[in-house]
Every structure is written in C-alpha cells, then in structure tokens.
Amino acid sequence: MTYLLHYAPDNASLIIRLALEEMDLPYRTVLVDRRTEAQRSAAYLALNPNGLIPVLETPAGPLFETGAILLWLGEAHPGTLAPLPSSTSRADFLKWLFFLSNTLHPALRMLFYTVKYAGPDVAHQAAVKTQMHTEVLRLLALLEEAVAGPYLLGAEPSAADLYLCCMLRWLRLYPKDQTAWFDLATFPKLMALATALEARPATHAAQKAEGLGPTPFTAPGYPTPLEGSAT
Secondary structure (H helix, E strand, C coil): CCEEEEECCCCCHHHHHHHHHHCCCCEEEEECCHHHCHHHCHHHHCCCCCCCCCEEEECCEEEECHHHHHHHHHHHCCCCCCCCCCCCCHHHHHHHHHHHHHHHHHHHHHHHCHHHHHCCCHHHHHHHHHHHHHHHHHHHHHHHHHCCCCCCCCCCCCHHHHHHHHHHHHHHHCCCCCCCCCCHHHCHHHHHHHHHHHCCHHHHHHHHHHCCCCCCCCCCCCCCCCCCCCC
C-alpha cells in the first residue's frame, strides 16, 4: 500500500517523512495548512482528535503520535529502523524512543509554546523558559552520554536518531530570535550523529521536499517550503 502522510513543513511530520524515506516505503503527502489552522478542521480532527501533526494513514487506520507511528512502522517493516524484538539492542531502542517522545519532546513544547503552559504573566513565562533551558540541556547531556556512535545505538540509524535530530534542529530555530542559549557544538557526539544523518539520502529527500537547506541538523536555517508553513 501507499501510505498517506498528513504533514506541515518542518513539523513533527518531518520525522515520519524521514522514516518513510529511510525505509524506502511508498507514500504520498497531504498538506495540513497551519496558516488556515487546517489541523483544527472537522476533517482533520476525525483523523486526530488532538489536532496535532502528523497523521499517517495505514492499513490499520489513521495513526497519530510520532513515537507510536515510528514504533508501528518498525513493527510493520521489521529489520529497518527498529531492532527486532530478539535483538540485544531492542531494549535500548525502546527506552530512548520513549524518552524522546515522553520527556524531551514535551520539554520542547513547553519551551516553544510557553504561554500555553505558563499563562499570560510575562514574568512567569520567562521563569518557565529559563527552567526549560536548564532541563533541555540536562536531557541532551544524558543523550550525549548514551550515544554508542556514530548513531544512538551504534553503526546504523534507528527511528530514534530521526526523532532526535529533528528536535536538535528545532532547538536552533525556535522560538525565533530566542535560541542563543543552545549550541549543538557543546555536545560533540550529538553533533557527529547529526552530521552523519545529514549525509543520508533520506535527509536529502526531505531537504528538497520541505526546503530545509543544506545543513538541516547541524546548522539549520528557517525552511523555505514549496507549500504550506512551518508555523
């Protein structure tokens, strides 16, 4: 079957696009236009009642939640971007995938959408941002220590690497004009991981499709997509 990816440029759907490209799976994309808040439309909410991007339409029905989609793809196409259940690296894959999904990604959301969590008080927002800077750096230090090299689990990339590198990208870009606190170079293993992933054909395909520029993970610039908007 041909998968159907509901996406917006440089959103979490980028992670799923990278996975589909890495796995060489047939797929088509449907733009979710954030400028018109299409993610709040009745048609989209029927696919994902949370109104978040992405959704992947599969033979099992529409899937949402980035980590769940990655895990489902890894099980539907074994031996690609997820270690097999019998593999000694399976446990490490699962714990870091859920760490990215349940711990690092929510921390980024609190940083990017602070007003949703801190409320309208400007001083409270500033305090939350400062706290999340500290927390994100702590989480990245744990990942830095865990990298087996060149990728998180060793010689080959997994879905966890795709997830991680997209978040490293966003930390350098968002919120706009508020990213001076983050320097990927202070994490040499993560920098090497991002550099390795940039060289892969799947990344090149995503760069072209979403206008990500020549160094989307190590020195990212704002996207210039052919359609839609990242924000």
